[in-house]
Amino acid sequence: MSICENCGEIRLVKLFRSPYEYLQCINYIKSLINDGGFELVTRNCPLNEVKDKDGCWADDIIYHVIKCKSCGQVYSCSCNTYRGGGGFEKGR
Numbered sequence: 001m002s003i004c005e006n007c008g009e010i011r012l013v014k015l016f017r018s019p020y021e022y023l024q025c026i027n028y029i030k031s032l033i034n035d036g037g038f039e040l041v042t043r044n045c046p047l048n049e050v051k052d053k054d055g056c057w058a059d060d061i062i063y064h065v066i067k068c069k070s071c072g073q074v075y076s077c078s079c080n081t082y083r084g085g086g087g088f089e090k091g092r
Protein backbone atom coordinates (compact mmCIF):
# COMPACT_ATOMS: atom_id res chain seq x y z
CA MET A 1 0.00 0.00 0.00
CA SER A 2 1.42 3.38 -0.93
CA ILE A 3 1.55 6.21 1.56
CA CYS A 4 -0.15 9.47 0.68
CA GLU A 5 2.38 12.29 0.41
CA ASN A 6 -0.04 14.78 1.87
CA CYS A 7 -1.19 12.92 4.97
CA GLY A 8 1.32 10.09 5.39
CA GLU A 9 3.17 11.96 8.11
CA ILE A 10 0.22 13.48 9.93
CA ARG A 11 0.83 13.58 13.69
CA LEU A 12 -1.91 11.58 15.40
CA VAL A 13 -2.53 11.44 19.15
CA LYS A 14 -3.75 8.20 20.71
CA LEU A 15 -4.88 9.83 23.94
CA PHE A 16 -4.94 13.44 25.09
CA ARG A 17 -3.35 13.47 28.52
CA SER A 18 -4.17 17.09 29.28
CA PRO A 19 -6.33 19.99 28.03
CA TYR A 20 -3.08 21.55 26.80
CA GLU A 21 -2.39 18.57 24.55
CA TYR A 22 -5.88 18.84 23.13
CA LEU A 23 -5.50 22.58 22.44
CA GLN A 24 -2.13 21.92 20.78
CA CYS A 25 -3.85 19.40 18.53
CA ILE A 26 -6.59 21.92 17.65
CA ASN A 27 -3.86 24.38 16.63
CA TYR A 28 -2.21 21.66 14.55
CA ILE A 29 -5.51 20.93 12.78
CA LYS A 30 -5.98 24.65 12.09
CA SER A 31 -2.51 24.76 10.51
CA LEU A 32 -3.24 21.66 8.39
CA ILE A 33 -6.37 23.38 7.02
CA ASN A 34 -4.67 26.76 6.58
CA ASP A 35 -1.84 25.13 4.64
CA GLY A 36 -4.44 23.96 2.13
CA GLY A 37 -4.02 20.18 2.17
CA PHE A 38 -7.03 19.35 4.35
CA GLU A 39 -10.62 20.38 4.68
CA LEU A 40 -12.97 20.33 7.65
CA VAL A 41 -15.88 17.98 6.96
CA THR A 42 -17.74 17.74 10.29
CA ARG A 43 -17.59 19.53 13.60
CA ASN A 44 -19.80 20.47 16.50
CA CYS A 45 -18.19 23.84 17.07
CA PRO A 46 -15.85 26.12 15.12
CA LEU A 47 -12.12 25.43 15.54
CA ASN A 48 -11.65 28.89 17.05
CA GLU A 49 -14.40 28.41 19.62
CA VAL A 50 -13.55 25.22 21.52
CA LYS A 51 -13.29 27.54 24.53
CA ASP A 52 -15.46 30.62 24.94
CA LYS A 53 -14.18 34.01 26.04
CA ASP A 54 -14.53 33.01 29.70
CA GLY A 55 -12.40 29.90 29.18
CA CYS A 56 -15.30 27.41 29.32
CA TRP A 57 -15.39 24.47 26.92
CA ALA A 58 -17.94 24.69 24.12
CA ASP A 59 -19.38 21.25 24.96
CA ASP A 60 -18.75 18.08 27.00
CA ILE A 61 -17.67 16.30 23.83
CA ILE A 62 -16.07 18.34 21.07
CA TYR A 63 -15.27 16.79 17.71
CA HIS A 64 -13.76 17.81 14.40
CA VAL A 65 -13.32 15.60 11.33
CA ILE A 66 -10.91 16.60 8.57
CA LYS A 67 -10.25 15.06 5.18
CA CYS A 68 -7.06 14.80 3.15
CA LYS A 69 -7.64 16.58 -0.16
CA SER A 70 -5.21 14.24 -1.95
CA CYS A 71 -6.45 10.77 -0.97
CA GLY A 72 -9.75 11.39 0.82
CA GLN A 73 -8.70 9.76 4.10
CA VAL A 74 -10.57 11.22 7.06
CA TYR A 75 -9.10 11.91 10.51
CA SER A 76 -11.13 12.58 13.63
CA CYS A 77 -10.25 14.66 16.63
CA SER A 78 -12.53 14.29 19.61
CA CYS A 79 -12.16 15.29 23.21
CA ASN A 80 -14.28 14.56 26.25
CA THR A 81 -13.80 17.83 28.12
CA TYR A 82 -15.93 16.59 31.03
CA ARG A 83 -14.35 13.24 31.88
CA GLY A 84 -11.07 13.64 30.01
CA GLY A 85 -9.86 11.49 27.16
CA GLY A 86 -10.14 11.60 23.41
CA GLY A 87 -7.57 11.73 20.66
CA PHE A 88 -6.80 12.45 17.04
CA GLU A 89 -7.03 9.31 14.94
CA LYS A 90 -7.55 7.89 11.48
CA GLY A 91 -11.16 7.33 10.48
CA ARG A 92 -14.44 8.63 11.76
Ligand SMILES: [Zn+2]
Pocket residue numbers: 004005006007008068069070071072073
Ligand atom coordinates in the same frame (compact mmCIF):
# COMPACT_ATOMS: atom_id res chain seq x y z
ZN1 LIG B 1 -3.87 11.65 2.10
